[in-house]
Amino acid sequence: MVRDYILLLRPHQYTKNLMLFLPAFFGLRIGDIQVVLSILIGFVAFSLIASGVYILNDYRDRKEDAAHPIKKDRPLASGRVSVRIAFLLMGFVIAVGLGIFVFLDKYALYLVTAYVFLNVLYTFRLKHIAIIDISIIALGFVIRVAVGSMIVKPTIPLSMWLILMMFLGALFLALAKRRDDVLLASDGMKVRKAIDGYNLEFINSAMVVMASVLIVAYISYTISPEIQEKFNSHNLYITVFFVILGVLRYMQITFVEEKSGSPTKILVGDLFLQVVILCWIIAFAILIY
Numbered sequence: 001m002v003r004d005y006i007l008l009l010r011p012h013q014y015t016k017n018l019m020l021f022l023p024a025f026f027g028l029r030i031g032d033i034q035v036v037l038s039i040l041i042g043f044v045a046f047s048l049i050a051s052g053v054y055i056l057n058d059y060r061d062r063k064e065d066a067a068h069p070i071k072k073d074r075p076l077a078s079g080r081v082s083v084r085i086a087f088l089l090m091g092f093v094i095a096v097g098l099g100i101f102v103f104l105d106k107y108a109l110y111l112v113t114a115y116v117f118l119n120v121l122y123t124f125r126l127k128h129i130a131i132i133d134i135s136i137i138a139l140g141f142v143i144r145v146a147v148g149s150m151i152v153k154p155t156i157p158l159s160m161w162l163i164l165m166m167f168l169g170a171l172f173l174a175l176a177k178r179r180d181d182v183l184l185a186s187d188g189m190k191v192r193k194a195i196d197g198y199n200l201e202f203i204n205s206a207m208v209v210m211a212s213v214l215i216v217a218y219i220s221y222t223i224s225p226e227i228q229e230k231f232n233s234h235n236l237y238i239t240v241f242f243v244i245l246g247v248l249r250y251m252q253i254t255f256v257e258e259k260s261g262s263p264t265k266i267l268v269g270d271l272f273l274q275v276v277i278l279c280w281i282i283a284f285a286i287l288i289y
Contacts, residue, residue, distance in 0.1 A: 004075040008058065008086060009051040009093070013264050017046050019141055019166070020148030027149075027156040028231075028288065035152050038104065042151040045100035046144065049112055052094035053119040055086050060123045069184070070261070101151075108150040115143050130197020134178060138170035161221040168217060172210040176250065176260035179203045183258060207254065211247050218243050231288040238287070242280035249273055 020043050024030045058065070058076045065077035075081035094116065101109040122136045145166050149156040178198055185195050221227055222236035249272050254260040267273055 001080075004080045005085075005089065008055055008075045008081055008089065010054045011047075011051075012268065013050065013054065014043075014047045015264055015267060016141070017043050017050060017144060019144040020046060020151075022145055022162065022166075023149035023156040023158060024152060025285075026159065026162060026288075027152075029152065029156065031289070038151050038153070039148055041100060042104055042108070042147060045097045045104070046112065046147060048093040048097035048100075049116060052090045052097070053116065053123075055090040055093075056120065057123050059083060059086055059090075104151045105153075108147050111143060111147055111150065115140065130195075134171060134174035137174040138167050141166050141170040159227075161217070161224070161227065165214060165217050165221065168210055168214040172207060172214060172247075172250075173263045175203050175207045175210060176254045177263060179207070179254060180258070180261035204255070207251065211251060215240075215244060215247060233287045235287055236284070239280055239283050242276050242283065246273060246276045246280070249276065 020039050021030065021036075024032075024035050024039055029035045055076075058074055061071075062074075062076045065071035065074050068077075071077060076083070076086055098109065098113065098116075101112055118136065118139070122133070126136055127133045142163055145162060146158060149158050178195070179200065181195050182198050182200055182203060186200075219237070219240055222240060228234050228236065249270070250260075250266070253266055253270065259266065267277075
């Protein structure tokens with residue numbers, strides 16, 4: 001039973017909330033212990049809130065998930081956890097998460113509250129509207145970055161480049177996830193209603209477009225005079241190599257291996273991607289720090 005409660009919270013999804021650390025990393029403040037501690041507390045709080053959102057989503061989709069080849073084993077879909085207990089747990093983790101933000105930053109509190117309401121709308125309506133659904137997912141990543149900049153004192157200004165690339169990258173991943181749903185639907189599986197607005201041709205083309213724009217945006221970022229002056233380095237373009245490798249590997253997983261159903265599980269389980277991301281972090285850190 002304890003294991004089912006943990007599964008209901010989806011702790012494997014917490015890797016998404018590491019986005020809160022990006023403003024400090026790019027703002028050259030990741031070495032400040034107080035900054036890291038504040039973001040770490042925010043990471044825990046946001047993870048609790050996200051878990052509450054996941055529980056609500058699982059409750060809304062429990063009947064559809066019961067017919068899904070993989071999602072049928074989720075605690076609510078399988079019936080191993082009751083709806084009453086799930087709602088009590090949801091209320092508790094969201095209340096604790098919001099309570100922590102009360103002491104961190106009031107503007108961050110407003111933003112995470114908006115995140116909760118946005119996801120309520122997403123769960124009950126917006127997830128069924130093609131394109132809008134993936135846009136909401138991408139916006140969630142932008143909100144994570146914005147929250148990470150707010151809970152640090154003084155607040156770290158957000159770069160337009162960071163916001164743009166985060167949104168593009170999240171759209172790319174969301175499209176890959178929808179592609180997996182389209183493949184399941186083609187095999188006769190019952191999936192979300194929004195899939196009616198997608199097909200393989202559209203998603204494949206959209207992923208190629210997003211990948212191309214993302215890479216071009218990152219190249220433009222590394223060679224921007226403003227960014228080169230900020231980091232006092234003209235060699236940031238070297239890190240483009242790792243970004244391209246990462247995008248190509250993810251497209252290989254999506255198009256060749258056809259295993260794009262869970263971006264988080266791909267990141268946790270794919271050694272190639274892990275090495276590329278680690279190399280990018282090390283290279284970028286060496287160049288700017």
